[in-house]
Amino acid sequence: MSTRIFPTVQDAENAFYEALERADLEAMMAVWSEDEEIVCVHPAGQRLAGQAQVREGWRQMFAGGPGMRVQIGQQVVAAGMMVAVHSVHEIITVAGEQRPRPPMVATNVYLRTPAGWRMVVHHASPAPGEPAADAAAEPSAPKILH
Amino acid sequence: MSTRIFPTVQDAENAFYEALERADLEAMMAVWSEDEEIVCVHPAGQRLAGQAQVREGWRQMFAGGPGMRVQIGQQVVAAGMMVAVHSVHEIITVAGEQRPRPPMVATNVYLRTPAGWRMVVHHASPAPGEPAADAAAEPSAPKILH
Numbered sequence: 001m002s003t004r005i006f007p008t009v010q011d012a013e014n015a016f017y018e019a020l021e022r023a024d025l026e027a028m029m030a031v032w033s034e035d036e037e038i039v040c041v042h043p044a045g046q047r048l049a050g051q052a053q054v055r056e057g058w059r060q061m062f063a064g065g066p067g068m069r070v071q072i073g074q075q076v077v078a079a080g081m082m083v084a085v086h087s088v089h090e091i092i093t094v095a096g097e098q099r100p101r102p103p104m105v106a107t108n109v110y111l112r113t114p115a116g117w118r119m120v121v122h123h124a125s126p127a128p129g130e131p132a133a134d135a136a137a138e139p140s141a142p143k144i145l146h
Numbered sequence: 147m148s149t150r151i152f153p154t155v156q157d158a159e160n161a162f163y164e165a166l167e168r169a170d171l172e173a174m175m176a177v178w179s180e181d182e183e184i185v186c187v188h189p190a191g192q193r194l195a196g197q198a199q200v201r202e203g204w205r206q207m208f209a210g211g212p213g214m215r216v217q218i219g220q221q222v223v224a225a226g227m228m229v230a231v232h233s234v235h236e237i238i239t240v241a242g243e244q245r246p247r248p249p250m251v252a253t254n255v256y257l258r259t260p261a262g263w264r265m266v267v268h269h270a271s272p273a274p275g276e277p278a279a280d281a282a283a284e285p286s287a288p289k290i291l292h
Contacts, residue, residue, distance in 0.1 A: 037224050039233040039253070046273045047233065047251040049222050076195050078183050078257070078266055083229040085255050085267055087185040087193065105193040107185070107253050107269040109231050111224070120224055121231055123253040125271035127192045 004030045005116040009084040012110055012117040017070050017090075023062035029055055033111055033118040041123040043104055067095040084110045084117070089127060103127045150176045151262040155230040158256055158263040163216050163236075169208035175201055179257055179264040187269040189250055213241040230256045230263070235273060249273045 004027075006012035012031055019028035032038055032054060040048045040057055048057045071091040078085045090104040109121035150173075152158035158177055165174035178184055178200060186194045186203055194203045217237040224231040236250040255267035 037222060039222055041251050041253070041271065041273070044272065044274060047220075047235070049233070074193075076183060076185055078255075080229060083226060083231075085229075087195070087267065087269075089193070105187050105269075107187070107255075107267055109224075109253075109255065121233065121253055123233075123251075123269050123271070125187060125269070126190065127187070128190060 006031070006118070007116055009079060009086070009110050009117050012119060013072075013086060013088075013108060016108070016119060016122070017072060021066060021068060021070055023064070023066040025055070025058055025062050028058050028062075031119050033113060033120045034115075035120070037120065039121045039123070041125070043124050043126055069093045069095075071100070082112045086110070090124065152177070152264070153262055155225060155232070155256050155263050158265060159218075159232060159234075159254060162254070162265060162268070163218060167212060167214060167216055169210070169212040171201070171205055171208050174204050174208075177265050179259060179266045180261075181266070183266065185267045185269070187271070189270050189272055215239045215241075217246070228258045232256070236270065 004015070006015060015027065016031045018024075019031060032051075034051070036050045038050065038054055040054045042048075042057060042061065045057070048054045069092070071093075072088045073091060074089045076087040086108040088106050088108065090106055091100045092104065093100045103126075104124045105127040106122060106124040108119060110117045111120050150161070152161060161173065162177045164170075165177060178197075180197070182196045184196065184200055186200045188194075188203060188207065191203070194200045215238070217239075218234050219237060220235045222233040232254040234252050234254065236252050237246045238250065239246045250270045251273040252268060252270040254265060256263045257266050
């Protein structure tokens with residue numbers, strides 16, 4: 001499908017949030033693994049599993065075009081040779097709104113594939129009561145898996 | 147801390163949900179990695195990161211004692227030598243209630259440590275509209291990571 005290569009996990013994560021901001025379905029799906037064992041949970045949404053469901057979920061979300069800015073913060077990382085897990089806070093500002101919405105917490109899991117790092121899990125849910133002011137805090141030192 | 151060894155990922159996952167049903171804090175924490183890079187997101191809760199926050203979250207949840215049954219279904223598995231990711235639906239029945247509550251979707255990430263498999267991420271959120279009748283469906287065939 002896609003020929004984009006993400007040499008690092010962070011490249012893949014950056015591409016994920018760029019695609020989200022641009023509401024770019026093909027760029028979004030290029031971040032995902034081409035396997036069927038992929039899982040996407042949008043905030044307050046049901047689980048989407050496999051290529052068809054995950055793509056359809058993004059298609060619906062992107063149908064209205066781009067309209068949000070996403071700031072990522074408070075990243076907690078567990079990184080190995082073949083798998084990486086990122087926990088991040090997503091601070092979303094919707095076009096036309098003065099203030100960011102309450103933060104989301106997302107668990108993002110990436111695999112190292114022959115085509116570089118790809119996402120296999122995105123699980124996002126509202127994180128009530130999180131202090132948005134901390135969103136720009138430095139990410140924690142990455143944990144090296146065994 | 148704990149001397150419990152979980153030889154397989156499923157052993158660790160079973161112990162996690164048993165501890166949840168029994169509201170057993172020590173059994174729960176024995177499932178978790180002893181590293182600081184652990185993350186727990188309870189449904190509609192803020193992210194808990196590190197040993198102290200994760201333990202305190204479970205302590206508060208267990209303060210009322212045991213009172214729920216948890217049925218696990220629709221498991222999607224990505225399993226490697228050192229890391230495993232499980233996506234499951236949790237069907238929770240609270241004591242005294244006739245019917246299960248609407249399902250939760252949980253992302254559970256496990257690492258293989260010198261002390262066996264341990265949990266590093268538990269992220270649960272409501273999964274509205276999921277057909278509870280499918281909860282007992284066979285788990286999908288595990289995906290072998292590279």
